[in-house]
Amino acid sequence: xxxxxxxxxxTAFSLKNLMMVMIGCFAGTIxxxxxxxxxxxxxxxxIPITYGFEPSTGLILxxxxxxxxxxxxxxxxxxxxxxxxxxxxxTSFDGYPMAQQGKAGKALAIAAYSSFAGGTIAAIFLLIxxxxxxxxxxxxxSPDYFGxxxxxxxAVSAFSAKxxxxxxxxxxxxxxxxxxxxxxxxxxxxxxxxQNMNLSDGISFVLVVMATFAMSEALTIIFKANDPTxxxxxxxxxxLGSIKLDKxxxxxxxxxxxxxxxxxxxxxxxxxxxxxIASFLAYGMERNFVNDEEKQKFGKxxxxxxxxxxxxxxxxxxxxxxxxxxxGIPGSGTTAVMLGALLGxxxxxxxxxxxxxxxxxxxxxxxxxxxxxxxxxxNLPLIxxxxxxxxTPRTFLIPLILFFSVTGIYxxxxxxxxxxxxxGIAVVATILRLYDFPMPPLILAFVLGGxxxxxxxxxxxxxxxxxxxxxxxxxxxxxxxxxxxIIGWQIYKSFFKxxxx
Amino acid sequence: xxxxxxxxxxxxxxxxxxxYLYTAYQIQVFTFDExxxxxxxxxPIYLGYTGLIFSALYIILPETRPSKVDxxxxxxxxTITLVILMVLYGLTILRVGYFLxxxxxxxxxxxxxxxxxxxxxxLLSFPxxxxxxxxxxxxxxxxxxxxxxxxxxxxx
Numbered sequence: 139x140x141x142x143x144x145x146x147x148x149t150a151f152s153l154k155n156l157m158m159v160m161i162g163c164f165a166g167t168i169x170x171x172x173x174x175x176x177x178x179x180x181x182x183x184x185i186p187i188t189y190g191f192e193p194s195t196g197l198i199l200x201x202x203x204x205x206x207x208x209x210x211x212x213x214x215x216x217x218x219x220x221x222x223x224x225x226x227x228x229t230s231f232d233g234y235p236m237a238q239q240g241k242a243g244k245a246l247a248i249a250a251y252s253s254f255a256g257g258t259i260a261a262i263f264l265l266i267x268x269x270x271x272x273x274x275x276x277x278x279x280s281p282d283y284f285g286x287x288x289x290x291x292x293a294v295s296a297f298s299a300k301x302x303x304x305x306x307x308x309x310x311x312x313x314x315x316x317x318x319x320x321x322x323x324x325x326x327x328x329x330x331x332x333q334n335m336n337l338s339d340g341i342s343f344v345l346v347v348m349a350t351f352a353m354s355e356a357l358t359i360i361f362k363a364n365d366p367t368x369x370x371x372x373x374x375x376x377x378l379g380s381i382k383l384d385k386x387x388x389x390x391x392x393x394x395x396x397x398x399x400x401x402x403x404x405x406x407x408x409x410x411x412x413x414x415i416a417s418f419l420a421y422g423m424e425r426n427f428v429n430d431e432e433k434q435k436f437g438k439x440x441x442x443x444x445x446x447x448x449x450x451x452x453x454x455x456x457x458x459x460x461x462x463x464x465x466g467i468p469g470s471g472t473t474a475v476m477l478g479a480l481l482g483x484x485x486x487x488x489x490x491x492x493x494x495x496x497x498x499x500x501x502x503x504x505x506x507x508x509x510x511x512x513x514x515x516x517n518l519p520l521i522x523x524x525x526x527x528x529x530t531p532r533t534f535l536i537p538l539i540l541f542f543s544v545t546g547i548y549x550x551x552x553x554x555x556x557x558x559x560x561x562g563i564a565v566v567a568t569i570l571r572l573y574d575f576p577m578p579p580l581i582l583a584f585v586l587g588g589x590x591x592x593x594x595x596x597x598x599x600x601x602x603x604x605x606x607x608x609x610x611x612x613x614x615x616x617x618x619x620x621x622x623x624i625i626g627w628q629i630y631k632s633f634f635k636x637x638x639x
Numbered sequence: 640x641x642x643x644x645x646x647x648x649x650x651x652x653x654x655x656x657x658x659y660l661y662t663a664y665q666i667q668v669f670t671f672d673e674x675x676x677x678x679x680x681x682x683p684i685y686l687g688y689t690g691l692i693f694s695a696l697y698i699i700l701p702e703t704r705p706s707k708v709d710x711x712x713x714x715x716x717x718t719i720t721l722v723i724l725m726v727l728y729g730l731t732i733l734r735v736g737y738f739l740x741x742x743x744x745x746x747x748x749x750x751x752x753x754x755x756x757x758x759x760x761x762l763l764s765f766p767x768x769x770x771x772x773x774x775x776x777x778x779x780x781x782x783x784x785x786x787x788x789x790x791x792x793x794x795x
Contacts, residue, residue, distance in 0.1 A: 190781070301704035304697045305645065308652055311690040315659055318686065322679035329666050329679060330659075360752070361718045534763055537748030540725060541741060545771075548732060549781060557729035565722060572713075573645045574706040591682040603676030632703050 142492065143265070146500025150508055155198050158191075159505050162202020163512045168527050169203070170210025172535065176225075177207035178578070179355055181475045182347045183539075185482070186546035193483035194498045198505040200476060205257065205509045208413070208455055212249045212448060217242060217525060225413035225454075228421045228447035235439040243379040243521075248387070248441060249448045250518045252395060256449030257510040259399035260406070260456035264503055267407075268492070271464040275489040278465070280596035281607040285617035286467055287590045292624050293408070294470065295579045297415055303628040306579045309570070313580035316341055317587025324595070336555040343478040344550060345560050346584050348543045350577045353564035356539040358571055359532060381518065387441050390432075394424055394445045402450030406457020408469065413451035413458075420450030456506060463487055463499060467586070471578030474585045481585075643705055646698055653694035660687025720751045736785035742768045 149155060162184070169180040180203045188196030211226035216233035229249060236245035278286070295306030319330045320340025331337040383391075398420040405416035424446035425436050436443045461469045466488035468474040480487055485495060492499035543564075547556050567577060601607040609615045663683035672678040724747055731740040745764040754760060775781045776794075788794035 304693055304700075307693045308649065308690070308697065311656070311686060311693060312652070314686050315683075315690065318683050325669060325672065325679050327666060327668060327679040329683060330662055357718055357721065360721060361713050361715075363714050363717070364712045531754065533749055533752040533754035534759070536721075536752060537745050538763070540721070540748065541745055544725065544728060544732075545741070548737075549775070549783075552733070552784065554729050554733060557732070558726065561722060561725050561729065568718075570648065572706075572708055573648060574704075575645075575648065594682060595677045598677040598681070599675075601676075632700075 142269075142496050142500045143504070145496050146502075146504035149194050149497045149501035150198065150504035155195055155501070155505065156508070158195055158199040159202040159509050160512055160516065162199045162204075163206040163209075163509050163516065166203035166206020166208075167210040167213070167513070167524055168206075170207030171214045171524065171527055172210075172530070175207075175355060175539075176211060177204050177472050178347075178475055178581075179351045180204070180207040181472065181479070182344075182351050183542055183546070185344050185347070185475075185479055186542075186549055188479065189549070193480070193485055193495075194501045196479065196483060197476070197498060197502050200479060201502055201505050202509045202512075204455065204472060204476075205452070205506065205513060208452060209250070209253055209513050212253065213246060213521065213525065214528060216245045216249060218528060225417055225451045226447075227414070228417040229444065229451075231421065231437055231447075232440045232443035235437065236444065239439055241379050241439070243381040244383065244387070245439075245444060246521050247381040247383060247518065248391065248444050250514055251383075252391065252398075252445040252448035253452040254510050254514045255391075255395045256399045256402055256452040257456055258507065259396065260403040260453035261503065261507045261510070263403050264456050264459060264506075267460055268463055268499075268503070271460060272489045272492055275465050278489070278613070279611070280593045280600070281611065281614045282617060283465075283467070284590060284593040284597055285608065285614050285621070286465065287586050287593070289617055289621050289624075290461075290467055290469055291579060291583055291586065292621050294582050295576075296624050296628050301632065302574050302576065303632060305573075305575045309575055309577065309580040310583040313583025314587045314590070316346060316580075317584045318591070323588065323592065334555075336553065341559070342547070342550060342556065343482065343585065345547050345556055346563065347475055347478065347581055348546055349560045349563035350567040350580060352539055353543045353560065354567035354571060354577070356536045356543075357564060357568045360536055361568060361572070363532070381521075390441045391445045394442050395449050397427070398424065398446045398449035399453045402453025403457040405450070406454030406469075407460045413454040413470075416450040416454035416457075417447035420446040452510075459502070459506070463491060463502070464489060466491070466589070468582060471581050474578070474582040478581075478585050643702060644708070645702065645706055649694045649697040653691060653698065656687055656690030656694060659690065660684065663687050717751060721748060724748055724751065733784060734786070736787035736789075737783045738768055738772060738785055739787045 150159075165184070166177070166180050169175050169183065170177060181200050184200055184203050188199055191199070208225065212229045212233070215226040215230035216237050219230050219234040233245045233249060236242065236248075291310045292307075295303055295310055317340070319337055321328050321331075321338055328338055401420050401423060402413075402416040405419060406413065421443060424442050425433060428436075428440075428442050432440060432442060455472075458468075458470045458473050461467050462473045462477060466477070466486060468477045477487065485491070485498060543560070544557055547560050550556070571577065597607045598605075601610075607614065608618050660683075663680050663686070666680040666683065668678045668680060724744060728740055728744040731743075742764045745768070746760055749760045749763070772783060772785075776783045785794055
């Protein structure tokens with residue numbers, strides 16, 4: 139492990155990669171700060187830029203963007219009460235009231251320190267957990283992988299859109315259907331190509347992710363421009379106040395951070411849960427831990443109330459890398475985009491990644507840590523200036539996002555067909571989003587489609603066409619029981635609970 | 640009786656799944672593979688049925704959390720114009736070339752969205768695209784087809 143860490147440090151500390159982390163954190167902060175644009179859009183926009191890079195450099199850039207975007211999301215939550223991503227909604231509960239009291243600088247500093255501490259503790263957990271889990275995951279066979287993928291998709295559907303489980307499951311099926319277009323990997327038989335040569339290679343991952351996130355996000359912003367519920371509240375960006383914390387505030391943070399980090403990391407590792415649930419749970423947990431006097435301050439600018447969700451969402455970000463790096467199965471939409479990018483580089487994450495490509499495995503973990511240090515020392519002092527990005531008119535912003543999306547796909551294929559298909563998917567995605575059909579399950583399903591079919595193929599061939607492989611081994615049985623529990627619980631919550639109330 | 644838009648979308652998805660399933664059954668597999676435990680059409684067939692089941696469930700079961708969208712506040716005009724501009728951009732990018740089509744797309748999009756700061760409109764279109772192209776083509780060696788720039792002799 140020490141050798142691996144040294145390899146990671148060597149790769150991550152090369153001048154080029156350090157530059158990439160810095161650029162990534164900076165670009166991520168700016169993109170994440172813009173309301174509506176989250177880490178998934180930020181990473182999607184970065185994919186075309188990483189084409190010419192080495193895999194480790196490309197991943198380091200994307201990891202930087204990821205953390206930067208989460209940090210940027212907190213900034214817009216605190217300053218204008220417009221969370222860039224769902225993961226920072228809980229941050230605004232106490233962050234925005236603090237900003238209104240003229241303590242915006244302090245709120246941003248608490249957010250930055252908590253993110254840093256949460257991320258650091260989780261990175262240490264990741265360092266320990268990932269290699270050991272890699273060893274355990276070697277025991278996983280095709281049926282288990284197939285089960286795990288269904289579990290991931292079901293969990294993401296259950297958690298990503300509260301109360302819209304069936305809609306999310308439809309999006310999962312649509313994602314898998316899109317992934318099935320093109321030649322069959324084993325027999326090369328064309329499927330759903332309708333004799334169109336442009337479809338024989340399948341639909342590109344970059345195309346789908348750009349269309350469903352960057353492009354449809356931009357179109358949704360314009361579509362809903364007159365919606366009064368979406369108008370962001372402006373506060374003075376020039377008067378942020380001091381960023382220094384006093385002793386009492388530091389003491390409060392010291393008690394909050396460790397428990398929120400542990401909770402955040404565990405939630406992050408679980409498929410589907412991710413940073414949103416981690417931040418809400420940490421907020422709720424913290425409220426139960428503090429004394430009655432502090433409890434009264436929750437929602438009115440409590441230090442504990444701000445530090446807890448911020449710590450947990452960053453810890454969950456690191457935690458979500460565990461299933462991606464060890465099993466090759468992303469547990470969230472953002473890590474699904476990262477998996478797509480990895481596959482684009484020709485790397486298959488999984489239990490053997492840290493043996494076959496140790497420099498990638500360790501350098502990503504190391505660069506996460508470097509990214510957090512950079513966020514703290516570079517972004518925090520620059521916040522008053524970076525915050526001015528919030529004033530960028532959408533009249534310039536939207537066309538630039540659209541231009542970047544089209545360019546991204548044009549550079550990949552140099553044909554008009556892909557551009558038209560991207561526009562078509564973006565329009566459909568915009569309508570679907572309008573009616574709360576969530577996009578993260580679609581992306582996760584699209585990325586997992588090929589792997590899922592492959593594992594089902596192996597399982598069915600080994601068991602000679604019998605579906606008994608789903609309950610033959612105890613491990614598969616446990617996974618399947620968990621899936622049934624989630625589905626059953628969701629159905630109970632959606633229908634029976636409603637009837638009884 | 641008013642049908643909710645989410646149910647209409649689910650109905651469309653049901654029809655789409657039916658079409659997908661029909662097409663999945665039409666996939667031609669090798670003769671020796673036809674009775675195999677798994678062939679090229681197995682997974683798509685399961686997918687088609689799953690799509691039918693989920694969309695049918697949504698149509699049949701009552702909606703617990705209907706999505707509320709106020710259709711009157713949506714800006715159709717600007718959104719549709721932007722989509723048309725993107726289609727035209729896609730149409731011209733290969734024929735006219737990257738520089739001119741991108742710059743014109745950006746200028747028109749800024750104007751459509753109501754921007755009237757002409758200096759910024761200019762700066763964030765032609766010069767911006769030129770710098771971007773230089774970064775891609777000149778520094779990163781990414782080929783960009785541009786018949787217009789080739790015609791006027793700027794690009795080799």
